Amino acid sequence: MNAKTKAKPISRAALSGEADPRLVALSVSIQDDGALYEEDIRGSQAHVSMLAAQGIVPKAAARRIVAALDQVCDEFAAGKIAFDPSLEDVHTHVERRLGELVGKDAGYLHAGRSRNDQVALDERLFIVRGCDRCDGALVRLMQALLAQAKAHEKTLLPGYTHLQRAQPVSLAHHLLAYVEMLGRDRERFAEVRRRAAVSPLGSGALAGTTLPLDRERTARALGLAGVTQNSLDAVSDRDSAIELSFACALASVHLSRLGEEVVLWTTREFGFMTLDDAFATGSSLMPQKKNSDVAELSRGRAARAIGDLVSLLAMVKNLPLAYNRDLQEDKRPLLDGPRALVLTLDALAGAVETATFHAEVMRAALGDGEALATDAAEYLVEKGVPFREAHEAVGKAAAFSTRAGRPLARLTAAEWASFHPRFGADVLRRFDPAESLRRRELPGAPGPKQVKAQLARWSKALRGGR
Template sequence: MKLWGGRFQKNTDELVDDFQSSISFDRRLYRYDIRGSIAHARMLARQGIIGNEEAAQIVRGLEDVLADIEAGRVEFSVAAEDIHMNVEQLLTARVGPVGKKLHTARSRNDQVALDIRMYVKDEIDQIRRLLGELLTTLLDLAEAHVDTVMPGYTHLQRAQPVTLAHHLLAYVQMFGRDADRLRDCRRRADVLPLGAGALAGTTFPLDPGFVADQLGFAAVAQNSLDAVSDRDFAVEFTAAAALIMVHLSRFCEEIILWSSAEFAFIELDDAYSTGSSMMPQKKNPDVAELTRGKSGRVFGDLITLLTMLKGLPLAYNKDMQEDKETLFDAVDTVKKCLLIFRPMVATMKIRREKMAAAARGGFTNATDLADYLTGQGVPFREAHALAGRLVYYCLEQGRSLEELTLEEFRQFAPAVAEDVYRVIDIRHCVDARRVLGGPAPQAVREAIDRARAMVAQVCR
């Protein structure tokens, strides 16, 4: 008979058992379930709801169950439906009827909410650590390439010269926000729901504060209905995970482009590339492509959670069982991608000369020419038009701005002097942009220092 089967006159159909069972995926929550049950048993004894010796038996039995699961000696039962009831059955088989007292003053509703919250908190800590490792790698790479000039792009067209360090620091900001979002999300996950029962609490004199202290929760749920029906923290985590995947995917898109023969800015290490079964010359950026593709999984996980919750009345509904596979998939996907992305970036070969050559092409110094003319007293809109006409003249001549003579410049803009060549030099174009957040080496070094402090704060 089911643990809840007292009012039923017949067993559930085998198809129903299989359909509603979650043990195939929620088994990964076993450590959290047992930790929560140990804290609950100790609280019951502390409050005089069960005897001290009974609690001690239950705790020892749960520790034995944990050891058996860890050792691979347990075969979970589909008929027991989920990890909670599996653990309870395993416990009762070891300690006898006293094991049946463990579920006093709690429901699977607050039990599963507890397990998921503990799981999310732990996974947030792990993902923040992985983000910290990635951020440190990017900052080390940026420090090595403060002077590596490359083109910056808009619309995937060469726009203005920047440095590789400056480009990498843009992703440092993105991943830093990701870590900070996770830190903030963890605060809202750090609320103990145990004690809410099925939805209306219990008549037993519980001490949720004691359980919160035992399990390391910062707060206790303030409403029993909300405690068992809230999955906002899971949605919020998955939304943060989706943004991590957005940022990884954007970076991967650039790595894919940069490693192509058309760009040739980088070469990926052989350990993070694959070949073709037909074309022997190929070196494919499959790791970057797979990471880019896996972003869709996490976006789907987020939509699944939102859709699952949107029409649910209070309090718990069986629909909410669908939260786990989705949440687990988001966690697994983000962790796998972060684990492989960091060494892929750390080992790629940077082709500085290719980046510099690209920065010198495409008239990326045209804005500096317009700014120079503005400094000579030409209104910016006129200066912009003059620089544009000079670019068009160069295109017709098959030359660059640097290759024009002073006389040619003065045909379009009489105010141009000899110092124009210094101003439109690509290196100068970068060095002159010393504003906060700009690509000039000194500004970048200062940004790296600030970013290291940020990482220490949001990833610890």
């Protein structure tokens, strides 16, 4: 940008004098919305091309504007556009630089358009691109989890409730639980993208324009599915921004849950897994430490994502129609969400795909029968005993086991029979974790056939992943 150019915000065209510096300092948004330069320029190129096709501006001028905007985009990408606070926002920066390149022809660009519908378009284009980026990163983490699940199809470990050892599952089944969560996240981002992919251009400041615009042509040029149907709503609607923020927040919560398990599993107390050194950090004081910072940062990022969502919801909760300047403050949480989520997803994907899982430690954590107490109760149910009665009988066996200092799997057939007459000697065969899983083949259960089917299903679903 020409440093000698006297900058005066276009929004003061009907006002006298210059804005007070304190108002300028409060109003300036280029430090945030400057990140939308690519979307802003794409929208302007589609808009001016449509204006030319409609005979509203000369075609030669439109061609010069489109070509010059390509240069402006390159200059933004190269960091050659100096941000000037007096120019307020990205739209003004683009238009001022365009004027330096094509002169008065730049004045054609704003016909039939307000900064209100312009910024609404910029955000929708960003949301569409953000959803695509998040989807690609989700796929990468899902593929990393799936690869480890395939490698550990037969690795057994305790499943937990209340962070207490509960029942045996396979590591594959456990990892696939996160694949399911991330799969739902992909569906949410697809829905956000679908609703965001409509063009608000042509809504003007709030009431459209008298110029004969072809809104559908502009939308098609931008790869959008259609146009908004109410100009008041179009310029003030931030639903898609909030939905994107929600999708990022919930995905971040899923990553936080995964991160928490990585933190636990990499401790010596658990010892279930070891992170590759490339995805761990040391201590500034204690040379023996190996910290799972990638997982801890995943938990911390979730708090940030939740804060972004709450910020956007609070911002719009009491705004009258149509546009209000409050909405300028939506840029930081909107832009932050996809960027932070993609960084977190990719870091976790690297950590998962390079991690070492310790199958022998996991198998040892199953203990000697405690995780199979429910199997013993279901043994009685199969023999016609009401479940509550069966539950009570196995509870007595567990209490006896604790007093005797012998695990459930080491109790004798006679001892089992003393807790309930329906216990036969074959109850001892129920204390084999692998056999327990083979008996759990209901849809969604951790039985080997079910797990194999889920591995195949997700392999097929992710085969065309980004």
